[in-house]
Amino acid sequence: MSRKYDLLDLQILNELKKDCKRSVKQISKTIGSHPNTVLQRIKKLKDSRTILKYVGIVDFRKLGYDTHAIVLIKVKKGELQNRESLQKIAKIPNVETFYAITGGIDCVAIIRAKDRDEMVKVLEKIQSHPMVLRTTTHIILHTYKNSYEFNPLEEITE
DSSP states (O other), X not given: OOOOOOHHHHHHHHHHHHOTTXXXXXXXXXXXXXXXXXXXXXXXXXXXXXXXXXXXXXOGXXXXXXXXXXXXXXXXXXXXGOHHHHHXXXXXXXXXXXXXXXXXXXXXXXXXXXXXXXXXXXXXXXXXXXXXXXXXXXXXXXXXXXXXXXXXXXXXXX
């Protein structure tokens, strides 16, 4: 069931997206609403699973993960519905993000590795999976926008 969101919900979500460590009191002051109202709205947003999780954003390059790649994966016919098998690829530790997609390619994996040798080992794990027919790897040279920077709520609420 789809839930309706009013401007206050969107303002709260926008403020949490910007910085989820801020207190309810700080958020309520910023958006001009009573702290109890904000707290109740946050609870409803959590209960409805609109807010899924509060996370810290880590710069993995500072931890030595300097090699970043996009891996396009073609799987055997009919295997795209085998979610359990796809989850095995998704659970490889160096797989940052994993999508099943439409078009000529079946899946996309975003991979992080410390160096080229580690990247090769990760690719070998993916390629050795019985459902994988072939992969095409693209090394990421520069990142201009990260997924955590996506926030269409800014335009709606400001």
